[in-house]
Amino acid sequence: MEYKDSSFYNELSQAIDYDKVLKQIASFASFSCSKQAIQEALPLKNLIEIQRLLKLSKEAMELERQGSLLNFAGVSDISLSLQKATKQMTLNGQELYAIVLFLHACRNVAQTLDKTEAQSMKEIAQSMDFCGSLVRFIEEKIDLSGNVKDNASPFLKQAHKELLQARSSLNQRAKIFLKKHNSQLMENMTTTIQGRLCVLVRAQDKHAFGGMVHGQSQSCLAYYIEPSAFVEANNAIQSLLSDIESEKQRIVKECTKQVAKNTTALLSNLDSMTQLDVAYAKGCWAYKKDGCIPLLQTKNHAFSFEHACHPLIDAKKVVANTYRCSAKQACLMISGPNMGGKSVTLKTIGLFMVLAHAGFPVLCHSAHVPYYDSFYFDIGDQQSIENNLSTFSSHISKIARITSLSTSNSFILVDELGNGTDPSEGESLAIAILEALIQKGCTIVTSTHFNQVKSFGKTHPNVLVSSVEFDRETLKPTYRYIEGVSGSSYAFYIAAQYHLNPAILEKAEAIKAQNTKDVDLQLEKLEKMQNEVRQEKEKFNQLIANAHDLQRQAEADREKMDKKKAKLEEEYREQLQVMLDEKQAEAKAIIRSLRQEKSGPVHKQTELLHSLNTMNPSAPVSQKAEPLKVGDYVQIKDVNSHGEIVELRKKEATILSNGMKMKIKTNRLTKIKRPNVPLPTIKQHTADKVFKKVPTEINVIGMRVEEGLDAVDHFLDQAVAHRLKQVRIIHGMGTGKLRSAIWQYLDKHPNVKSKMSGGPSDGGLGATIVLLK
Numbered sequence: 001m002e003y004k005d006s007s008f009y010n011e012l013s014q015a016i017d018y019d020k021v022l023k024q025i026a027s028f029a030s031f032s033c034s035k036q037a038i039q040e041a042l043p044l045k046n047l048i049e050i051q052r053l054l055k056l057s058k059e060a061m062e063l064e065r066q067g068s069l070l071n072f073a074g075v076s077d078i079s080l081s082l083q084k085a086t087k088q089m090t091l092n093g094q095e096l097y098a099i100v101l102f103l104h105a106c107r108n109v110a111q112t113l114d115k116t117e118a119q120s121m122k123e124i125a126q127s128m129d130f131c132g133s134l135v136r137f138i139e140e141k142i143d144l145s146g147n148v149k150d151n152a153s154p155f156l157k158q159a160h161k162e163l164l165q166a167r168s169s170l171n172q173r174a175k176i177f178l179k180k181h182n183s184q185l186m187e188n189m190t191t192t193i194q195g196r197l198c199v200l201v202r203a204q205d206k207h208a209f210g211g212m213v214h215g216q217s218q219s220c221l222a223y224y225i226e227p228s229a230f231v232e233a234n235n236a237i238q239s240l241l242s243d244i245e246s247e248k249q250r251i252v253k254e255c256t257k258q259v260a261k262n263t264t265a266l267l268s269n270l271d272s273m274t275q276l277d278v279a280y281a282k283g284c285w286a287y288k289k290d291g292c293i294p295l296l297q298t299k300n301h302a303f304s305f306e307h308a309c310h311p312l313i314d315a316k317k318v319v320a321n322t323y324r325c326s327a328k329q330a331c332l333m334i335s336g337p338n339m340g341g342k343s344v345t346l347k348t349i350g351l352f353m354v355l356a357h358a359g360f361p362v363l364c365h366s367a368h369v370p371y372y373d374s375f376y377f378d379i380g381d382q383q384s385i386e387n388n389l390s391t392f393s394s395h396i397s398k399i400a401r402i403t404s405l406s407t408s409n410s411f412i413l414v415d416e417l418g419n420g421t422d423p424s425e426g427e428s429l430a431i432a433i434l435e436a437l438i439q440k441g442c443t444i445v446t447s448t449h450f451n452q453v454k455s456f457g458k459t460h461p462n463v464l465v466s467s468v469e470f471d472r473e474t475l476k477p478t479y480r481y482i483e484g485v486s487g488s489s490y491a492f493y494i495a496a497q498y499h500l501n502p503a504i505l506e507k508a509e510a511i512k513a514q515n516t517k518d519v520d521l522q523l524e525k526l527e528k529m530q531n532e533v534r535q536e537k538e539k540f541n542q543l544i545a546n547a548h549d550l551q552r553q554a555e556a557d558r559e560k561m562d563k564k565k566a567k568l569e570e571e572y573r574e575q576l577q578v579m580l581d582e583k584q585a586e587a588k589a590i591i592r593s594l595r596q597e598k599s600g601p602v603h604k605q606t607e608l609l610h611s612l613n614t615m616n617p618s619a620p621v622s623q624k625a626e627p628l629k630v631g632d633y634v635q636i637k638d639v640n641s642h643g644e645i646v647e648l649r650k651k652e653a654t655i656l657s658n659g660m661k662m663k664i665k666t667n668r669l670t671k672i673k674r675p676n677v678p679l680p681t682i683k684q685h686t687a688d689k690v691f692k693k694v695p696t697e698i699n700v701i702g703m704r705v706e707e708g709l710d711a712v713d714h715f716l717d718q719a720v721a722h723r724l725k726q727v728r729i730i731h732g733m734g735t736g737k738l739r740s741a742i743w744q745y746l747d748k749h750p751n752v753k754s755k756m757s758g759g760p761s762d763g764g765l766g767a768t769i770v771l772l773k
Contacts (some may be wrong), residue, residue, distance in 0.1 A: 009042060015377035015413070016351040021311050025360065028284045030072035033079075033270065034277035043357035047371055050296060052120070053359025056275070058293040059118035060283025061361065068116055070280050074105035075273055082267060085260040094146035096255050099266065100138050103131055106269050109276060121279060124272050129265040137258050141251050148248040156247045163240040170197055170233040177229055184208065186222040195241070196234040198224045286361035289315070294356040294367035300327035301370045301443045303353075308364040310348045320364075321481035323349050329464040331434060331444040333457040336468035336487035337494060340477035342447040343415060345468065346379060349445050350413040370443065372411040376402045379415040392420030399433060408441030417446050418453070427452040438462050454486045628653065628666060631704065633674040636664055642672060644702065646735050656702070656734045697728035701766075705741045712742055719772060720751045728758065729768045739768070746770060 012018035019039070026038040044050050063070065081095045110125035141152040151157040174190050174197060182188055186200040193214045200222050206213055210228030217223070226234060259266070286292065289311060304324035309315070323345070325332050332349075334342050352362040356369040378398045402412055418430030427450035434456070437444050448454060457463040467487025469480040476497075492505055628634065628645060634655065635642045643657030653669060655662045698715040700708040712729055719727050731738045746752045751773050758767035 009040075011377060012042075012354060012375075015379045016347045016354065017312055018351065018354060021351060021355070024311060025281060025285045028281035028288075030277050030281075031075045031273075032077045033274040034281060037274055037278050038281060041358045041360070043354050043375060044359065045373055047296065047298070050357060050359050050371075053279075054293050054296070054356075054361075055120050056124075056279035057282040057286065057359065057361050059121050060279040060281075061286050061291075061293065062283075063116060063118055063121075063280070064283050064287040066116075068112065070109055070112055070276070072105060072109065072273070072277055072280075074101035074108075075277070076102060078102050078266060078270060082259070082263050082270075085256050086263055088260070089256075090249070090253050091256045091259065092146065093142050093148060093252060096138050096252065096259070097142050097144065097146045099259060100135050100142070102266075102273075103135050103269070106130055106273060109273070113276075121276055124275055128269045128272050129262075131262050131265055131269075134258050134262050138255050141255060148251050152251050153247060156244060156251070159240055159244045159247065163237065163244065166233060166237045166240060170230065170237065173229055173233060174199075177227060181209070186217075191224065193224055193226075195238060196226055197230050198226045201225055282359075282361055286363070289363045290365075291361045291363040292366055293361050294352070294369045296356065296369050296371050298371045301325070301330065301441075302327040302368070303370055303443075304366070304368045305349065305352055305362065305364045306366045308348055308352065308362070308367075310344055310351070311363050313344070319479040321345070321348075321479075322483075323481065324483070325443070325464055329462055330438045330442065331446065331457070331460075331463040333454070333463055333465050333486075334445075334447045334467065334481075335449065335454055335465070337470045337477060337490040339494070340468040340470055340487075340490075341479040341481070342468055343379070344479070345481055346413055346415055346445060346447060350375075350377060350379075350411075353411055371409070372443070373409045374405070374407065374411070376406060376410060376412045377414075378402065379413060395420055396429075403433065403436055406437065406440060406442050410440075410442045412437060412442050412444045412446075414444065414446045416448060418448075418450065423450065426450065431456045434463070458486065626671060628669060628671060632671050634669040635672045636662075637668045637670060642675075644674075644704075645669075646737075656732075660732075661734060696724065696726070697730060697767075699730040700738065700742075701730060701732040701734075703738070705738055708738050709741060709745055712745065716749065716751065716770075716772075725772055727770050727772065728762060729770060730763055730766065731768065732766045739765075742768060 009018070013020075022039045022041060026035040029035045029038055044053075060070075076098055078095075078099055081091055081099060084091060084095075106125075106128050107130045110128060110130075113122045113125045116122065141149055143149050148156070150160045177199070178185065178188055178190070184201060184205045186202060190197050190199055192198070196214070198214055200217070201209070203216075203221055203223060206223040206225055209225060211226045211231055214224045214226060289309075302325060304322070306322045306324075307320045308323060309318045309320050319341075323332070334345055336342055352364070352367065353369060353372070354375060355362050356367065357372065357375075376398075378395060399414070399417070402414075406412060417433060418426035418428075420426070421429075427448075430448065430450060430453050434444065434446070434453075438460075448457075454465060457465040464483070465486045466481060466483045467485050469478040469482055470476075470487065470490045470493070471478050492509060495508075496502075496505060628648060630645050630648050632645045633642065634645060634653075636655065636657075641657050643655040643662075645653050646656045646661070647654035648666075651666050652663055653666050655664050655669075695715075696719075698711060700711050703711065708731065715727070715729075729742060731742055733739070743755065746755050746768070753771040753773045755771070756769050757765050758769055762769060
């Protein structure tokens with residue numbers, strides 16, 4: 001069959017809604033030429049050309065998947081402008097600048113494709129001539145709105161300058177005129193009529209100023225006149241305008257001549273951009289609709305469409321199915337109830353075959369398509385009153401034509417073969433026609449309600465029987481395609497759904513039972529058994545699939561938990577490392593300060609040593625839980641501090657820590673061993689090994705009263721032995737018990753001359769200055 005025949009296009013549109021699908025794809029195109037090319041596309045016989053178009057569509061689909069946007073903004077059909085240019089017809093400014101925009105778009109698309117791996121599309125883009133000299137020539141003379149620029153030529157630039165001066169001069173004259181003749185004017189303003197400046201005067205004064213009358217008001221009480229004072233200036237302006245218009249015409253003619261010289265390149269660019277936009281529209285359509293690029297093969301007639309969806313059915317409602325035939329199966333026979341989806345199945349398979357041969361993607365996950373050189377369709381009611389053809393006559397006339405013209409490389413789609421006549425004759429005719437077409441080696445997709453035809457399909461090795469599912473419980477079709485199982489028509493079930501009288505249905509079933517042959521009964525039983533086995537198999541497969549899903553979910557959850565655990569452990573390690581780094585830095589700072597304070601006051605050295613000891617986790621060793629009492633040395637939980645219990649009341653204790661009293665809940669306290677704070681000794685720099693340098697102060701903070709007094713007594717003995725005159729005792733403020741005991745001790749000491757509290761720089765009330773005799 002000749003594919004370029006318009007009748008074949010109409011046949012495809014009527015049989016498989018080909019035109020509607022092409023219109024849907026064309027909506028993704030950017031300009032009229034590509035839309036037209038898509039909507040007029042037909043299957044091709046040249047296998048190489050089909051594969052080339054499919055390759056372009058594949059590359060475009062990959063570009064869309066990667067997010068590489070091809071911007072066709074500025075592209076338009078410039079063919080009419082090019083025809084006018086070749087015929088020496090002058091183009092206007094808008095047409096000229098449309099060509100500039102077109103060439104800019106060509107360059108932009110080419111530059112975008114040059115950065116991609118779309119080799120075939122890139123080759124088309126690289127073949128384009130961007131006509132740079134033409135673009136520059138037009139852009140120098142035409143602006144974005146399609147008007148000739150004021151400086152498009154030296155003459156035009158000078159003319160516009162003179163026009164501006166002439167209008168300025170005329171406006172000055174008009175101001176003087178209005179001021180001088182204000183009392184004789186209807187309005188103290190000017191107006192423009194046919195490009196000439198005029199004034200509105202009273203009727204009796206219309207000849208008082210000379211010049212010309214251009215019109216009168218609706219009331220006839222005033223006239224629009226051009227005073228003689230304006231005539232010369234108006235004439236000059238009109239002359240300049242005429243010169244400017246003539247120069248503009250000369251410029252656009254010159255631009256048109258340049259376009260005519262580049263017509264061949266521009267037409268070639270238009271064809272290239274059309275091809276690219278068509279390919280990109282196909283790719284965008286397939287990507288948005290979850291389609292794929294079909295694979296054409298010439299080895300045999302095996303085909304498959306996995307997860308196929310008809311493009312004209314709402315994506316939220318369409319039921320995806322997988323259709324396939326092996327190399328040995330020349331005929332796909334579909335049965336099932338009316339309105340169950342048989343026609344949709346036929347149309348989907350036929351549509352995808354034609355689209356693939358026209359170089360279009362198809363809406364399925366994968367598609368393998370044999371190469372055919374002819375297509376034949378007989379679907380729908382072809383009754384014709386004009387040609388005096390009944391439904392069966394129209395049907396059989398087409399079948400006769402198909403059996404006569406078809407070859408081993410023909411694809412044939414027939415809906416309800418043998419329908420429209422006596423059932424016994426129709427099914428016999430259908431079987432004979434199928435046998436003849438199978439012997440020819442054609443690929444046939446057909447539907448049937450005839451039991452004899454279904455029996456023929458079940459026993460023939462080259463026929464694959466299938467059906468569309470019908471749910472008896474809901475009395476509604478599921479539109480699922482079932483391979484290998486023939487289906488019943490379910491006429492009685494459907495009639496019951498439409499509330500046909502139950503008595504009529506019962507009678508019909510009785511008549512059917514009387515007239516049904518044993519073979520038909522066995523066929524019905526076999527179909528029921530097949531459906532039951534299929535349903536059990538589907539349930540079993542679903543259980544296995546659910547088990548696999550649960551297993552995959554469990555594995556995914558375990559991996560998720562492992563990752564979460566590893567992440568938490570890593571975060572914990574990082575936090576520990578940060579804390580360790582902070583403590584190390586703090587310890588180093590204390591050590592540096594301690595080194596700097598070696599020769600300084602003893603109390604500062606003692607405080608630094610105490611801070612260093614509190615950072616040592618081995619110092620405060622936790623003891624077993626035991627009752628707390630006054631005098632116990634305890635660690636405060638969650639706080640890097642410890643001290644002595646000086647008062648205990650029920651669940652609250654008063655802690656003396658670093659000379660400060662704090663009230664802490666007992667559940668936050670842990671009894672620890674009292675740390676030993678050695679007093680630093682000052683190195684002796686003299687050669688005398690007998691007398692060493694004695695400290696001038698002592699720190700007894702944190703000691704018990706007895707321990708503190710012993711330390712002070714020993715300290716004073718050393719001070720007296722070394723003949724010191726003044727010393728400092730640091731005891732802290734605390735509860736004041738230690739301070740009071742020390743002061744009482746000093747009052748009785750024979751070598752103490754006097755005592756006083758420390759000044760602001762000597763520890764205040766937390767220290768005592770002692771003067772020795």
